[in-house]
Amino acid sequence: MKEILHLIRFDYLTVCGSVPVYLVCMAGAAAAGLFLTPIFAVYAVFIMFVLTVPLQKKTEQKVYGVLPVSRKNIARARLLYFWAVMFVTELITVAVGLLSVRLKLSRFVLPQDSQFVQMNAESFDMPAGEIILIGAVVFAAVGAFMLYMEMMGEIFGRENEMKILVISLGVLIALVFGFFALSANDILPMLSFEGDSTYPLVPSLIKSVIWNLAVFVLACIFGEITARVQSRREL
Amino acid sequence: MENILEIKGLCKKYDGFALRDVSFSLPRGYIMGFVGQNGSGKTTTIRSILNMAQKDSGKITVFGLDSVTDTITIKERLGVVFDSLYLAEHLNVKQIERQLKPFYKDWDSAEFARRIKEFDLPDNRPAGDFSKGMKMKLMIAVALSHKAELIILDEPTSGLDPVARDELLDILAEYIEDENRGVLFSTHITADVERIADYVTILHAGKVWFTGTKDALTERYVIIKGDAAELPQSAREKCIGFHNYRNGFEAMFPAEDAALLPDVIDTEKASIDEILVYIAKEDKHERDTASDTV
């Protein structure tokens, strides 16, 4: 366990040079979220990749042959690190969203009669629970995708990353279409997000925790799969 | 004498290349030069010691511990220098220390700082900007700072200028003054090994061609030159890498059979470099004549 934490820190220190870039981008997303519409804060979801990309250089793999660590923990730590990045980014995003709704700073920036403000008026009325839940769901989806890509990249090699991406997206789109096709024909019940539009705070918070836990569990499972496959592989 | 490193019957097969029954051992307190042409299997052997490559068969022990089951314990006390930097290139010396420190129980920050200063390494520049010699010294500084008892160097001198190579020999000479340590030094630049190494292992085409003390190696072979017509058949058969030129022949010859040689044939000491060259010539000759004698 201590070793995994050290390895997570190791990964963090490898990318820490990118932290300023990450913070600048986050500030941009936060500004957009605060001054335009809280929905914009969700763009931060793309910013978390800044803190994962530098880890994917093959040339530095040798370090794991030198360090006194178990091969399995390297993969486990890597996926948990990805989860941590996702989680931190999600926390910042949700905080920005909540602040944005409370402060309604866009009043001072945008003319109230502009089309943009009219269109987004609703988003400023979002209850806290909804913001928390949207954050959790969006980050869970993107986070799961990020973890999946990392696992596939580790297993099948970075050079095949584009192939993996294309095939994975194909499968995903097929699944979604299949799902909607089945739903439209009443074979499966249509997923409804409208169920409870009041989003009471506590249940939303619990749901959000469940989403995050689910992604955490996914990170552990993917980490374990990667570890199993990789431990039989050469460095 | 206790062996700090011991390899027994190591086999490892890749497409188009195989290590076959590699065995050698390095006693504690000495430096071993691990030489052979590029592609002879030095790096694969080292990767097997580090458990980065998975051996097909054989047993490797470091500090008396198994290289597979005890790899973590071994690496606590093992320093490694590769031909290129294994650390993140965009990090500076301080960041690299922060990264590595938690993994070693015996990490000594004061020693690391002292070495960085001694080696003249700037601590605020990315390691990727360092010269090849500086990168090599950085990897050595890391090894020395976690009190490594065995340092394995894989081709550390390829692409190094003579000054940096000399500095490396200084560092190794200082390191081995402590008799509890050991050094395995792979290189194809044998001049580095010629002076400082106590033991030499020559790897050729995935097999151990020689292993033993350096003196035993250099005393075992001589280079002979002369007119091929004056070379008796009995001696001709013992020649290694026999090569006939227009004005005479050159070959490597076992020193113990020197009695077979007539006086007109010149003999001189063989350097490790020459030994490697003649091994390669013999090999080429064998392949050309498709004979199966060794």
Added chain:
Amino acid sequence: MKIVIKNKSELPIYEQIEQQIKAQILDGTIAENAQLPSIRQLARDLKISIITTTRAYNDLADEGFVISVAGKGYFVSPRGDELMRERMLFEMEDGLQKAVTNGRNAGLTNDEIRAALEQFLEE
């Protein structure tokens, strides 16, 4: 103690060390009973193999120039030491022999050789 290793010399490194230490013991540069650098120290200073320095010291000990004291290191034998005297006698005879051979090769008579020796003795 001063040792210079010549890489390009035909003599093996251990012999170069032996010869130079012997010469310095014989001419008194290294005092009797003086401690020599340890095998590992010498190897480090000269940047040569430990086996080479071990061999040089062992040979010197075998020939009686130095004494190995377990746990302490190598010391120059006291000059009164029998072996040392014998060794010096041997070196002298060896030198004389060479001198005589060279003299004869140059076509000198026995008297001329003796005269030359006298001259050295008076110096």
